[in-house]
Amino acid sequence: VRQDGTVNILGGKKVAVVFVLGGPGSGKGTQCSNIVEHFGFTHLSAGELLRSEIKSGSENGTMIDSIIKEGKIVPSEITVKLLQEAMIKSENDKFLIDGFPRNQENRLSFENVIKISPEFVLFFDCSEEELVRRLLGRNQGRADDNIETIRKRFRVFEESSLPVVQYYDSKGKVKKVHISPGNDSVFLYNPATYS
Numbered sequence: 001v002r003q004d005g006t007v008n009i010l011g012g013k014k015v016a017v018v019f020v021l022g023g024p025g026s027g028k029g030t031q032c033s034n035i036v037e038h039f040g041f042t043h044l045s046a047g048e049l050l051r052s053e054i055k056s057g058s059e060n061g062t063m064i065d066s067i068i069k070e071g072k073i074v075p076s077e078i079t080v081k082l083l084q085e086a087m088i089k090s091e092n093d094k095f096l097i098d099g100f101p102r103n104q105e106n107r108l109s110f111e112n113v114i115k116i117s118p119e120f121v122l123f124f125d126c127s128e129e130e131l132v133r134r135l136l137g138r139n140q141g142r143a144d145d146n147i148e149t150i151r152k153r154f155r156v157f158e159e160s161s162l163p164v165v166q167y168y169d170s171k172g173k174v175k176k177v178h179i180s181p182g183n184d185s186v187f188l189y190n191p192a193t194y195s
């Protein structure tokens, strides 16, 4: 705690954050890898951090595993702590945060704990039909890439995650990207993909 009463959340580091949102399978991870290569951000996937927690055998692992299989959202304090630790550990000061905030509670928790607002939000838009095709073809052994969980994830996305996108849109912070079906060559520096 500093003398002025504010909390030194990230070890005194000033950081820039971009949130990357979009439906399950919309290409968040794929595009973040592209952006990292060209723009020097560090990619933090909230989903990957949670899956690593499961693999590490942490005390929350079993609970996280069953929430992910149900397509639901892990309690904010767990995800925000993992993101905070990763940001502190990194030497970079520019972060792409992929798949978070997943609901308004996530957003408020990040704002209250980390005390940073995103520079902007990238939002990938794609039809559900195309998303199902991609997720069932992903073949990375993910426990949530099955049609039952996919349907649940779509519902949670519409009910809980879209309001976060709408919130940031009302602040003028959303950059919506049309990810054309089957177009692997879409990349963010192509102005034709922006609305």
Ligand SMILES: Nc1ncnc2c1ncn2[C@@H]1O[C@H](COP(=O)(O)OP(=O)(O)OP(=O)(O)O)[C@@H](O)[C@H]1O
Binding pocket: 022, 023, 024, 025, 026, 027, 028, 029, 030, 031, 047, 099, 134, 135, 137, 138, 139, 179, 180, 181, 182, 183, 184, 185, 186
């Ligand atoms: N523009 C694209 N056109 C066709 N296939 C794509 C495109 N972008 C990504 N894919 C493929 O779709 C699948 C899902 O992509 P990716 O894992 O990047 O999505 P995601 O948004 O991170 O999904 P999740 O929310 O489930 O983590 C992958 O197999 C990827 O190769």
Ligand SMILES: O=c1ccn([C@@H]2O[C@H](COP(=O)(O)O)[C@@H](O)[C@H]2O)c(=O)[nH]1
Binding pocket: 024, 045, 046, 047, 048, 050, 067, 068, 069, 071, 072, 073, 074, 075, 079, 098, 099, 100, 101, 102, 106, 144, 153
């Ligand atoms: O902030 C988050 C991010 C993810 N989850 C859970 O993980 C899965 C998979 O996430 P991906 O971003 O698609 O890799 C997601 O369906 C949630 O169950 C979360 O709870 N909170």
Ligand SMILES: [Mg+2]
Binding pocket: 028, 029, 045, 047, 099
């Ligand atoms: Mg992903």
